[in-house]
Amino acid sequence: MNSGPLLYFGLVATLAASWFGFVVVPHQQLGALQPETGANAAGTEVIYPAARSGEAAQGRAVYQSLGCVSCHSQQVRSENNGSDLARGWGHRRTVARDYLFDPTPLLGVSRLGPDLANYGERLGTNSFPITRLYRPTLVVTNSTCAAVPFLFEERPIRRNGPSPEALALKGDDAPAAGKEVIPTLRARQLAAYLHSLGTSADLPEAPLPPAEDANAPK
Amino acid sequence: MSQSCCNTSTEVPAEVSGREPVLFLFGSAILWLLAGLALSLLASAKLNLPSLLAGCEWFTYGRVEAAARTALVFGFASQLGFGVALWLLTKTGAARLSGPGVAVIATIFWNLALTLGVVGILALGSNGLPGLELPKQLAPTLGLAIGVLSLIGFATFAKREPGTSSPTQWYLMAALLAFPLLYLTAQVTLLFFPSRGVVQAIAAGWFGQGVLFLWLAPLALASLYHFIPASTGGTVRSPALAPLGFWSWLIFASWTGASSLVGGPVPAWVITVSVAAGVLLLIPVTLISLNLSICGPAKCTTTKYFALLALAAFTLGGFAFALTSPRCAQAVLHFTQFNVALRELFLFGFVAPALFAAFYAIVPQLAGREFPCRLSPKGHFGFTVLGLGLLLLASGVGGWKQGWLLADPKADFAAVSAGLKPWLWLHTLALAIYAFGQLAIVANSVWLIFECVKPLRQPVLALFTETRTAVAGK
Numbered sequence: 029m030n031s032g033p034l035l036y037f038g039l040v041a042t043l044a045a046s047w048f049g050f051v052v053v054p055h056q057q058l059g060a061l062q063p064e065t066g067a068n069a070a071g072t073e074v075i076y077p078a079a080r081s082g083e084a085a086q087g088r089a090v091y092q093s094l095g096c097v098s099c100h101s102q103q104v105r106s107e108n109n110g111s112d113l114a115r116g117w118g119h120r121r122t123v124a125r126d127y128l129f130d131p132t133p134l135l136g137v138s139r140l141g142p143d144l145a146n147y148g149e150r151l152g153t154n155s156f157p158i159t160r161l162y163r164p165t166l167v168v169t170n171s172t173c174a175a176v177p178f179l180f181e182e183r184p185i186r187r188n189g190p191s192p193e194a195l196a197l198k199g200d201d202a203p204a205a206g207k208e209v210i211p212t213l214r215a216r217q218l219a220a221y222l223h224s225l226g227t228s229a230d231l232p233e234a235p236l237p238p239a240e241d242a243n244a245p246k
Numbered sequence: 247m248s249q250s251c252c253n254t255s256t257e258v259p260a261e262v263s264g265r266e267p268v269l270f271l272f273g274s275a276i277l278w279l280l281a282g283l284a285l286s287l288l289a290s291a292k293l294n295l296p297s298l299l300a301g302c303e304w305f306t307y308g309r310v311e312a313a314a315r316t317a318l319v320f321g322f323a324s325q326l327g328f329g330v331a332l333w334l335l336t337k338t339g340a341a342r343l344s345g346p347g348v349a350v351i352a353t354i355f356w357n358l359a360l361t362l363g364v365v366g367i368l369a370l371g372s373n374g375l376p377g378l379e380l381p382k383q384l385a386p387t388l389g390l391a392i393g394v395l396s397l398i399g400f401a402t403f404a405k406r407e408p409g410t411s412s413p414t415q416w417y418l419m420a421a422l423l424a425f426p427l428l429y430l431t432a433q434v435t436l437l438f439f440p441s442r443g444v445v446q447a448i449a450a451g452w453f454g455q456g457v458l459f460l461w462l463a464p465l466a467l468a469s470l471y472h473f474i475p476a477s478t479g480g481t482v483r484s485p486a487l488a489p490l491g492f493w494s495w496l497i498f499a500s501w502t503g504a505s506s507l508v509g510g511p512v513p514a515w516v517i518t519v520s521v522a523a524g525v526l527l528l529i530p531v532t533l534i535s536l537n538l539s540i541c542g543p544a545k546c547t548t549t550k551y552f553a554l555l556a557l558a559a560f561t562l563g564g565f566a567f568a569l570t571s572p573r574c575a576q577a578v579l580h581f582t583q584f585n586v587a588l589r590e591l592f593l594f595g596f597v598a599p600a601l602f603a604a605f606y607a608i609v610p611q612l613a614g615r616e617f618p619c620r621l622s623p624k625g626h627f628g629f630t631v632l633g634l635g636l637l638l639l640a641s642g643v644g645g646w647k648q649g650w651l652l653a654d655p656k657a658d659f660a661a662v663s664a665g666l667k668p669w670l671w672l673h674t675l676a677l678a679i680y681a682f683g684q685l686a687i688v689a690n691s692v693w694l695i696f697e698c699v700k701p702l703r704q705p706v707l708a709l710f711t712e713t714r715t716a717v718a719g720k
Contacts, residue, residue, distance in 0.1 A: 030409050030410055030411045031409070032403065032404060032411075035411070035416060035419055036419070036423065038493070039419060039420050039423045039424070039496070040423065040427075042493075042496050042497055042500055043423070043424055043427055043428075043460070043500060045500070046452065046456075046500035046501050046503065047427075047431055047452070049501065049503075049516075049519065050448055050449060050451070050452035050501075050503040050504065050516070051431065051435055051441075051445075051448070051449045051452060054444075054445045054448045054449075054512070054513065054516060055441050055445050057513055058442070058443065058444065058445050058513070059441060059442055059445060061442070061443065092371065092372065092373065092374040093370065093371025093372065094303075094306050094308050094309070094371060094372075095306060095307065095308015095309050095311065095312055095371065095372040095374075096308055097308065097372070097374050097376075098307060098308040098311045098312070098372075099307070099308070101581055103509075103510050103511055105509035105510070105577070106509065108577070109508070109509035109573060109576075109577045110509060110577045110578070110580065110652070110653060111652065111653050111654065111655040114655035115655050115659070121511070122510075122511040123511045124443055124444045124511050124512060124513070125443075126511060127443040127444050127447075127511065128442065128443050129443075130443060131440070132373065132374040132375060132440070132446060133443055133444050133446060133447050134374050135444070135447050135507070135510055135511070136581070137376055137506050137581065137585070138581055138582075138583075138585075138586075139581035139582070139652065140293065140663075140666075142659050163297075164296065165296070165297075168660065170660065170663060170664055170667075171296070171663070172293055172294075172296055172663055172667075172670070173296060174292065174296055174300065174306055174307040174308070175296055175297055175300040176300070176303075176306060177300055177301055178301060178302070178303045
């Protein structure tokens, strides 16, 4: 222990071993992963995962920049690793292949808010209640979600009437007379991203449960 | 004791040779502590009052939280740690610090890069990699500063009496080697040439855990191995156990990289290895704790209080981490505030007090005078213990309950949030108490600087008056 070079050698070897284990080997194992062809929840054959469309991909950048990952995870654990499946947060556990096209996988480490791995599927054909971004408590009482009103703009109502996108705000939240609050481009991108979130496709390593067992996401 | 703090005699003992860089690192660390705690407090308050500063994009919760963590880890703990490391290397090796001027320049660049980085996180946003949020444009500057300071440490270590070393020096070498290597590999594999998909998450986990367990923990342990015997007047219980504790800590801690990914979409073996390594940390934690639990005849000093607090937090946190590592525990506790409690215990209970113990012992030596306020260190310690206890209660118990509610699919998510609410309020209160306590060390340091500058004021004033009379006489 008293020899400097021996100490350095031991330390470098220790660090290198764990670097090899956590960086090199996973890269070897997963770096060449490719999309698969499989059935989606509706039973149609699709290539999965697919890269996100333009607006959703831009929304991903908004989601990442606002640090939503601080409170929202995007991963579904298997049934013996928590209640994720029982809560209806997904049809199956998520696997490495699900994140193939994410520039940075936003797995998350905290669930101060619910998991969003399948949020788009939970929304289904409903459109995302965008007021939720403006003031979460208007949609979910007691929500602790951070409000992001800077993704909206207040503007005078145009001559041809209020915009169809204007938020329906009442009482104290309502804008001044003659004005309306509408989502900016970034808010619409974020909404598109949230709609794109879903992992319900059959994969060899994580098959979807048979249709009769599948609980519809709540 | 020398009268002036700025006496530059060539006959100074080795441990004073790094006065300027060490004090500079300490001063910046204390400022970052203030900034980091203010941001943490804001983040914590925003969980209770979501509409607080909601109109300002810079202060969105996710960004404030990332900025707070960055300021505390890279600004406060890392700089304080570097200062302690450089001083300990000069002291234990009886060697003069190599390149003190270079160290000062590296610290200036470090602070510039970090300031831009934290503002960058607030202004431009997080990059989604917890622990690595600093914008990548600043990574080369910060990395270079880290590399230069580490090299100065190595060069100073090389000047010790050949063929000797102590546990303090081993831990310092481990820390100074691990940090630049971790930083370099993380930046390259995550920011400049990112690998695909979840491979990034595994690498980010390895880096994040490494910064805590292979950089900050060895620094804090180095400080404890020096200051617990020094402040209690005792000796380490078993010098023969020290190498065993050292190597087992490094080997097991370096394999806990995926401990924040339990149950996640990564290869199962990665998680299994991490869980096993996490449980095996029981061995080094027990060995190190036993070895350092020393009773000595020396009277109580601030250093002793803080060092023993750090040791207690290390033991408690180490056991809690090891016992909650397995899958069955993380199935309940993962994603909850419980893991936040462990992180806070580590940073606020173990690393910060271990380095404060060193701070209170080193600064009077380097400044050439005692801290002016005798009461302030006691207040600092008292509020630290109180704040820490409440933080553990809020996040630990609150997180435990949150975990069990989350594990029960019949409990609505709104019910989980509602159940957590009082605990989040308590967390904000606890953080405020902890932060208030830290103001004591700031005030005492500022006062000390004034005391040091006082003897210089007379000659400067005289010079000023003389010049004025000369100008008036013309």
